[in-house]
């Protein structure tokens with residue numbers, strides 16, 4: 001079996017930087033209090049289990065933080081009101097928000113100060129999206145598709161800005177920007193908030209999907225950027241499965257394919273991707289299976 005592994009597969013800069021912050025605290029030793037993260041630090045169950053075994057706990061709100069704990073803010077960021085609550089409680093949290101997401105929050109806040117309403121392309125309920133919306137103090141509307149945005153009635157007396165969750169599909173975002181620009185009298189600013197790591201990963205996913213018979217996308221089931229890779233591949237009409245670990249591989253389906261692509265989300269550890277690749281190679285050649 002020929003396996004085409006994506007060069008972009010594995011941790012992005014934002015994930016590496018967030019995990020380093022926890023690793024530094026763990027290396028600090030027993031003189032410190034418990035280490036907690038405000039929300040899961042990233043969306044990958046294997047990574048979260050590894051840190052849980054080292055004693056790192058996850059809390060969802062500032063109220064749940066135990067006294068004396070060292071607090072790390074998740075890589076997806078938190079809403080403005082949560083930062084305010086931390087300050088009110090005099091909790092000095094370590095900010096592991098990805099710099100790209102911090103930048104998106106700042107850009108949205110700046111546009112809101114100028115009175116622009118946010119039109120955000122993102123996944124409802126995703127923690128990054130909840131955080132981004134909290135900075136849109138001149139109002140916001142969330143869209144999960146181009147069709148929904150096109151149904152939205154723009155007001156002549158309102159100025160808008162268009163932005164996206166950092167891991168969204170750039171092709172759809174560009175179509176949204178074109179669609180709004182074509183509407184008469186729309187006063188619009190476009191914020192380029194989709195991160196480069198996402199763009200490169202999606203471009204490579206498309207390239208590999210066109211070369212292979214079947215695709216594997218590795219990553220957490222709750223990881224937005226991993227799920228987006230599945231959508232990007234499916235749009236190429238290449239059969240695809242989303243797996244978290246090598247144990248999820250659909251062996252029977254795979255053994256009939258000669259060339260399989262392997263890509264992974266930004267929060268998927270290298271060891272997981274290596275193990276999946278080893279398993280794929282171990283399935284052998286489909287022609288051997290026929291004889």
Ligand code: SF4
Pocket residue numbers: 012013014015075098099100101166167195196197198225266
């Ligand atoms: S995918 Fe991009 S925005 Fe998300 S954590 Fe990684 S670098 Fe940051």
